[in-house]
Amino acid sequence: MIVIEDLAKSYGERMLWSGVNLTLKEGQLTALVGPSGSGKSTLLNCLGLLDGPTAGLIRYEDQDITRPKPGAARRFRRDVLGYLFQNYALVENATIAQNLDVAHTARGRKGQVARDETARALDRVGLGGRERDRVSRLSGGEQQRVALARLLVKEPRLVLADEPTGALDRANTEMVVDVLRHMAESGCAVVIATHDDWVRDQCDQVFDVSSVGLAGAGAC
């Protein structure tokens, strides 16, 4: 469980948000909403330890992870976090299977076990049998689905998804939300920054980053 207490972020004089109080529980999907530029990605980056808040605390299972030492941040990213970001962060010149192997290595899987797991994950995202395809030759939506398959293989405890359905049609949007829901049911907390009202409505908790500031409210 992640507990966010009185979190604030400003860039210079500009306060993006403050008084953010939010709990992210295993089993739950949380939508981060708000207009463009309101700071959804920045909040995800703070949760992913890629950016630091200006004030407040982030706790993971009662440990303060707001400003971790480099080793602790590396372990948190390796063992706890799964990202689904807009640029997919795939190795373009490698095959789909090679891209998933990175996650297998982190989980200590290899050989046939890893290959079976890759096949299952690719089936799940509609890319069954495409192990040997080169990522650079895939469409944007297909690359997004490879990133989702990699997440399935990694089995993180916390998923941070930044506009994960932005490049997808409705059928694939539903598939992505379905996979994220399944991951939540397997014991993961999922946070989705989104502009898509349908995606928002599938979530258990909605947090509007533009509603926090002097008032300090937000979760609805």
Ligand SMILES: Nc1ncnc2c1ncn2[C@@H]1O[C@H](COP(=O)(O)OP(=O)(O)OP(=O)(O)O)[C@@H](O)[C@H]1O
């Ligand atoms: N390193 C930085 N230095 C200064 N300003 C920054 C920095 N990073 C982000 N910002 C600003 O913070 C604001 C919030 O950006 P962010 O990407 O978090 O918004 P968002 O709600 O995710 O937007 P969108 O919905 O368009 O993706 C933007 O105005 C952005 O320019």
